[in-house]
Amino acid sequence: MAHLPVFDPSSSPLSGPTRGRRARFLRSRQSPAGRELTAQERAGVPRGFEAVAECLVAGDDAAPAAAEAGRTLAADGASLGETLSGLRTCTTLLGLGDPTYDVTEAIATAWSEATLAFLGDVSCEDPLTGLASAAHLRARLEEIYRAADLVGASIRTSHALLVADAGDLSLSPIDHVGIDPFAHALTLAGVAEAVRSVFPGEETLARVGHGKVVALVRRPAHLGATVVELRTLLHDLGFPRTRIWVEALPDDAEMAAQALAGLALLGR
Numbered sequence: 103m104a105h106l107p108v109f110d111p112s113s114s115p116l117s118g119p120t121r122g123r124r125a126r127f128l129r130s131r132q133s134p135a136g137r138e139l140t141a142q143e144r145a146g147v148p149r150g151f152e153a154v155a156e157c158l159v160a161g162d163d164a165a166p167a168a169a170e171a172g173r174t175l176a177a178d179g180a181s182l183g184e185t186l187s188g189l190r191t192c193t194t195l196l197g198l199g200d201p202t203y204d205v206t207e208a209i210a211t212a213w214s215e216a217t218l219a220f221l222g223d224v225s226c227e228d229p230l231t232g233l234a235s236a237a238h239l240r241a242r243l244e245e246i247y248r249a250a251d252l253v254g255a256s257i258r259t260s261h262a263l264l265v266a267d268a269g270d271l272s273l274s275p276i277d278h279v280g281i282d283p284f285a286h287a288l289t290l291a292g293v294a295e296a297v298r299s300v301f302p303g304e305e306t307l308a309r310v311g312h313g314k315v316v317a318l319v320r321r322p323a324h325l326g327a328t329v330v331e332l333r334t335l336l337h338d339l340g341f342p343r344t345r346i347w348v349e350a351l352p353d354d355a356e357m358a359a360q361a362l363a364g365l366a367l368l369g370r
Contacts, residue, residue, distance in 0.1 A: 148188040165208035172212030239308035247355035263349040311366035
């Protein structure tokens with residue numbers, strides 16, 4: 103008697119939306135969906151991995167929780183090795199063996215992004231793009247405000263911030279788990295090169311936030327025409343989704359620092 107082949111969703115080559123269903127199927131085989139952490143499990147979960155453990159035993163997607171854990175642990179000074187070891191301890195404790203690739207990728211990417219952001223805040227140069235850091239741009243703003251105060255000039259009329267926002271890449275890692283930070287850095291470097299080509303003078307160009315290039319520029323009469331030229335150039339170079347605008351500077355240095363901080367958070 104002939105037997106029909108049995109379809110096994112764990113071995114069939116799938117793509118598109120079906121791949122997501124396959125991933126959920128495999129997760130459901132690893133962990134009984136819908137249960138909660140036992141008191142013993144909760145006590146044994148490494149610090150910072152409580153939300154990850156809860157998602158895993160519930161059968162939910164643990165990647166967002168893993169990304170948040172990676173950022174928190176990086177801010178606390180944990181090394182990448184300690185972070186990955188904690189993740190493995192967590193999954194082993196729950197009887198799941200080694201962590202899955204998507205969860206490992208999420209926590210490692212988030213840890214790396216948080217660490218690079220910290221380095222950018224304390225150094226004068228962004229380590230990936232070679233652009234000035236946000237900290238250096240803040241220091242440059244303080245310099246021009248002090249110079250303006252000495253002569254009674256108005257920064258509002260003499261300078262502005264030109265902002266180039268690299269489209270979807272400006273969103274935070276939690277919204278785009280798996281973004282390659284090096285490919286992202288290359289995009290920002292390309293955008294910065296275009297900005298520098300139309301502002302070839304002494305302007306300070308800095309990386310601000312996750313996906314913005316900000317230039318401290320003078321306000322000539324033809325600034326609007328220069329912005330139009332930059333938009334055209336970015337389109338020709340393959341960056342058509344980059345948004346360009348001019349941010350006015352206030353007369354007060356402290357308010358300018360707050361405006362810069364707001365730009366870093368915008369779109370996150």
